[in-house]
Amino acid sequence: MFEENDDIDPKELPIYKKGMExxxxxxxxxxxxxxxxxxxxxxxxxxxxxxxxxTVKVAGATGGQLYDIKMECAAIIRKAARELMIQNHxxxxxxxxxxxxxxxxxxxxxxYRLLFIDWVAGFDKWDYITDRWGLFNPPGxxxxxxxxxxxxxxxxxDDESD
Numbered sequence: 001m002f003e004e005n006d007d008i009d010p011k012e013l014p015i016y017k018k019g020m021e022x023x024x025x026x027x028x029x030x031x032x033x034x035x036x037x038x039x040x041x042x043x044x045x046x047x048x049x050x051x052x053x054x055t056v057k058v059a060g061a062t063g064g065q066l067y068d069i070k071m072e073c074a075a076i077i078r079k080a081a082r083e084l085m086i087q088n089h090x091x092x093x094x095x096x097x098x099x100x101x102x103x104x105x106x107x108x109x110x111x112y113r114l115l116f117i118d119w120v121a122g123f124d125k126w127d128y129i130t131d132r133w134g135l136f137n138p139p140g141x142x143x144x145x146x147x148x149x150x151x152x153x154x155x156x157x158d159d160e161s162d
Contacts, residue, residue, distance in 0.1 A: 010055075010062040015115040019054030022108045026051040026084070029105065032098050039094040047087050053080040054112065058119075067128035068136035074120050075136070081116070085109050 010016045030044045054077060061073035088102035125138035134143030 010059040015119045016058045018112045023051040043090045050080040050084045068131045071136035
């Protein structure tokens with residue numbers, strides 16, 4: 001669905017736009033949190049940070065080419081979105097009086113998740129370096145696989161022309 005292109009402006013991607021929408025809603029909900037409540041203040045900070053990651057990491061993945069970098073950004077996005085999805089429990093636990101508004105965020109995250117699936121499916125699996133940690137390799141590539149780049153002869157700056 002998404003083609004690799006160095007000229008892509010991440011701000012034009014549907015997933016980025018949805019991430020901005022989520023951030024704006026989270027920001028508005030956070031404005032309802034009293035400044036003098038230490039516990040809710042902590043939850044507010046976590047929520048804003050997670051909401052920001054939904055766009056920041058899309059931009060980072062769009063700017064990078066390598067599959068492992070894109071997948072690392074995707075994993076961070078997934079973690080942030082999943083944590084945002086359950087923050088209503090923290091808000092409720094610490095007595096936030098407008099918890100019902102958080103359903104809007106949860107609905108938006110579900111829309112974001114569907115865009116995320118298509119976005120990740122568009123990553124170029126052939127543009128990679130082997131992840132020796134074994135976490136973000138494309139399908140079929142393992143951390144102990146031989147790296148074909150190791151077969152490229154390199155003599156440094158010594159040109160031994162005969």
